[in-house]
Amino acid sequence: MSSIDFKNLNIKVPSPIVEVKTSLLEEKDLQLFIKREDQIHFEISGNKWRKLKYNLIHFFQNNFKQVVTFGGVFSNHIYATAAACYELGIPLIIYLRTDKIDPNNPTLQFVQGKNAQLICLSRESYREKDQAEFIHKIHREWPNSFIIPEGGSNHFGLKGTEEIMAEVKVQLSSLDIIALPAGTAYTAAGIISTSSTNQKVEVFSALKGLFLQSVLHELVEDGTKNWVLYSDEYFGGYAKVDQTLLNFIDWFFHETSIPLDPIYNAKAMYYLFENIKNGKYSRGSRMLYIHTGGLQGITGYNYMKPDNRILIDY
Ligand SMILES: Cc1ncc(COP(=O)(O)O)c(C=O)c1O
Structure with missing residues (x-):
């Protein structure tokens, strides 16, 4: 595609x-x-679609296997990304800025319902998410991933x-x-x-x-x-x-x-x-x-x- x-x-x-x-x-x-x-x-x-559009086109043009992204537990970005990936059949992994998943959080319930896989990061680790070492770790754990930064801001x-x-x-x-x-x-x-x-x-x-x-x-x-x-x-x-x-x-x-x-x-x-x-x-x-x-x-x-x-x- x-x-x-x-x-x-x-x-x-x-x-x-x-x-x-x-x-x-x-x-x-x-x-x-x-x-x-x-x-x-x-x-x-809203702007979530605008910011996802060319990221998703890039994903399909380069035959990546899954999307990896980041966000807080009420993030509009993780919500929209989960919905888009689900509709387009893209596996999604989300690194969350939280120590544990609150099962009653409506945003997290929504993204889980869209089959996103959630991984918790402490606030300290989350701060390092854009550093080369962490990015390498993601590629080791999830080979052939396309990483969309927090908020789709690239x-x-x-x-x-x-x-x-x-x-x-x-x-x-x-x-x-x-x-x-x-x-x-x-x-x-x-x-x-x-x-x-x-x-x-x-x-x-x-x-x-x-x-x-x-x-x-x-x-x-x-x-x-x-x-x-x-x-x-x-x-x-x-x-x-x-x-x-x-x-x-x-x-x-x-x-x-x-x-x-x-x-x-x-x-x-x-x-x-x-x-x-x-x-x-x-x-x-x-x-x-x-x-x-x-x-x-x-x-x-x-x-x-x-x-x-x-x-x-x-
Ligand atoms: C609803 C909404 N409006 C505005 C913004 C801000 O957009 P930007 O990060 O591009 O400044 C965001 C997200 O970050 C958002 O979710």
Whole structure:
């Protein structure tokens, strides 16, 4: 097989773009569109499909025997990779950042249901997973494996994310602002590289701190691109969720019928709306938010916090 059979996977691209309206947007005279990457596929959703696509094509073109990948126990990447590999008949081994497998964890239940083989790594060993010695060990244990890094963040992943703006260019004209969340910043790099110089890309990190700035400088060589990175200062960093964020998820769903995951999209959208409230964007601007999916994170969150659940349908 030299390319993925899209029909078998039932991947829906181009993902649709919808306009959302709220009284704040009206008051500030802004138009906000959302690219529903979350609707690409129920299980292989959002930027996860974009990042897997060329990795999987490479897998088939080179006759590898299995895929090996990595992730945390609630990772959107392991969820999507397990679903894609299962549909395509690819054996999958996942190295997990955990000492033991919680049999009730819904993400792990899902990936096991897709026949993925799970191997636990302590936090210390997990940190060494990208080092040559560990990679050799994987190839010894699993000969002829194709290794997809955590989050699908490699040059194949980047190539896939560059297709998002190619779709947007056909779907929407004259955009001023493009906004999206970031974890490794590979999706943001793909968007920035393919944006026009008169557009500004607002990147909202799901992590505290601005270390992704150097990643973006490295991945986006074109210095004429206009982008800014925001740190997750208010919520305090990766996977930190408070009542303000939960209320925002409810409010946004109520206003737009669009679900947001608590780890990436709810935070990015929250910060985008804070910027809007603070008058950061010129009146008349046309803005596009890229919804990167990850909605299974709601199930993971609800499992961890059964007394303070996110009660939206997705
Ligand atoms: C739903 C979702 N949105 C955004 C991101 C961040 O993407 P990236 O790592 O390319 O910055 C991820 C994963 O890392 C994700 O799962």
